[in-house]
Amino acid sequence: MQAVRARREKRGAGLPVRVALLGACLIAPLPALPPAFAQSAVAATGELPSVECLRLMRRAEVARLASRQTEQIAWLKRALQDCNEAAAPLTALLRLHRRDPLPDGEVQEYRHALIAALDDPSSAPAPGVLEHIARGDDEDESVLGAVLRLVEKQLAQVGANTPRLLRLKALLEQRLGRLDEATETLVDLRSREPRNEEIAWALLRLFTIHLRWDEAADLLGEMVRDGAIGLRSRYAQVLARAGRVDEANEQLFLVAAELDQGDQLELNDFAAEVLAAAWNLRDAGRIVEAEGLFRLADENAPSETRIGREAELALVHLYGSAGQRAAHRQALADSWQQVTDPGLLLNEGANQLSAGNFDRAIDLLRRAAEDLGHLEAVWYNLGLAAYRAKRWEEAWPALDRASELNDQRADTFFFSGLALVNLERWEEAVPRLLRTLELDPERRLAHYQLWVSFKSLGREEEAARHQAAYDALGNE
Numbered sequence: 001m002q003a004v005r006a007r008r009e010k011r012g013a014g015l016p017v018r019v020a021l022l023g024a025c026l027i028a029p030l031p032a033l034p035p036a037f038a039q040s041a042v043a044a045t046g047e048l049p050s051v052e053c054l055r056l057m058r059r060a061e062v063a064r065l066a067s068r069q070t071e072q073i074a075w076l077k078r079a080l081q082d083c084n085e086a087a088a089p090l091t092a093l094l095r096l097h098r099r100d101p102l103p104d105g106e107v108q109e110y111r112h113a114l115i116a117a118l119d120d121p122s123s124a125p126a127p128g129v130l131e132h133i134a135r136g137d138d139e140d141e142s143v144l145g146a147v148l149r150l151v152e153k154q155l156a157q158v159g160a161n162t163p164r165l166l167r168l169k170a171l172l173e174q175r176l177g178r179l180d181e182a183t184e185t186l187v188d189l190r191s192r193e194p195r196n197e198e199i200a201w202a203l204l205r206l207f208t209i210h211l212r213w214d215e216a217a218d219l220l221g222e223m224v225r226d227g228a229i230g231l232r233s234r235y236a237q238v239l240a241r242a243g244r245v246d247e248a249n250e251q252l253f254l255v256a257a258e259l260d261q262g263d264q265l266e267l268n269d270f271a272a273e274v275l276a277a278a279w280n281l282r283d284a285g286r287i288v289e290a291e292g293l294f295r296l297a298d299e300n301a302p303s304e305t306r307i308g309r310e311a312e313l314a315l316v317h318l319y320g321s322a323g324q325r326a327a328h329r330q331a332l333a334d335s336w337q338q339v340t341d342p343g344l345l346l347n348e349g350a351n352q353l354s355a356g357n358f359d360r361a362i363d364l365l366r367r368a369a370e371d372l373g374h375l376e377a378v379w380y381n382l383g384l385a386a387y388r389a390k391r392w393e394e395a396w397p398a399l400d401r402a403s404e405l406n407d408q409r410a411d412t413f414f415f416s417g418l419a420l421v422n423l424e425r426w427e428e429a430v431p432r433l434l435r436t437l438e439l440d441p442e443r444r445l446a447h448y449q450l451w452v453s454f455k456s457l458g459r460e461e462e463a464a465r466h467q468a469a470y471d472a473l474g475n476e
Helices: 002-012 019-024 051-065 069-082 087-099 104-119 127-134 141-155 162-175 179-192 197-209 213-225 229-241 245-258 264-283 287-300 306-319 322-336 342-354 358-372 376-388 392-405 410-422 426-439 444-456 460-475
Strands: none
Touching (some): 051 087, 069 087, 104 141, 127 141, 141 162, 162 197, 179 197, 213 229, 229 245, 245 287, 264 287, 264 306, 287 306, 342 358, 342 376, 358 376, 376 410, 392 410, 410 426
16 A cells, blocks of 8 residues: 555655545545646546555445445545546545535536546546446536547547447437437447447437437338337337338238237237327328228227227228118117116217217117216206207206206207297297396397297387397397
């Protein structure tokens, strides 16, 4: 140890190394970084940490694992004096600061010293140390920038380990948010190491971020041809995003041939992808090609899944004959005869109402009302379905029941009044239409129906008033 220190003092050319002070204070807070440190010409370019440096760093790590922070700091500061390169202990001190803050002035000194060491070619750390810094969580941007500058200088040197340095350069560019530069660096690196999967995945990620779908598709195609057939489904998705639809469809059919028919989750995921591709094709006007994908999704989706039902419905309603559609509707109606859950009946009734199947909706909603008669939605939907089906005698009582449960919905009173107008029951229609206007004064058609009702009742003055209101709203 004395010989090591003697050599250190000789190299320091009289600068205050303070070895004895550091040795005496291993378990106490130490003074700030000695000024001799930044100027020390200890390390040769790219020199590996010495055995003594590794020993001190290991002791600091043991102290860290034992949660002895004061001792850890002491060993790291000792390493600043005795290590043949500065980056490792400085990086460790800065990382310690992110967990347990050190004095601001001291941290700034460490950071400036680290950047100075990185900017000085004569004291450049070994590539492994640079990688350690580059991969550190939340490393300071100024430090990462200094490492990148050093790596770029090293790349320009004759005999440089170009692939390793390019990897490090791409990593640093990504950490610094320079994604365009990182992409081009990885393109260069992949041209040198075309079989390296790690590089391929990193490049694929950047192509995806930049929406460079053609290049991403070409890269995935190479990976699939090299044996990564598990990527075929993703390859198809990226081809579709690149607008290469025919190639995408070809890959989807190849994926289907490779599926494990016993894996229900795999089948469902694949069918979902195919179904999405089918809708995209149809939206693009490629009706015939879309049918093939709808059928592929239908063939592979496990029965009774949402994807399977959607594919089946698409085939029936978009590509089926009138007879097939009628048969499907009947089969669906028959299946609902077995359902007793009132919530399911209500939801399906609302679905059938939205789809324009009013008679179907009435049947389902009447069954739901047996257990859910306390819900406004049951009666409102039932009344509206009956109104749309022109079943006036069923419409107005259901809507009146809905109005008892919620007297603030204008539509409930309006459609109840309209049903009674259609039955020519003018006296009963009038109060419902007047209530509609109380809730929605701008409802022009309510004025029209009141005009008709009052005129039919011979109440000309009131009819004229609502005719004028109807006309006025139409002129706005």
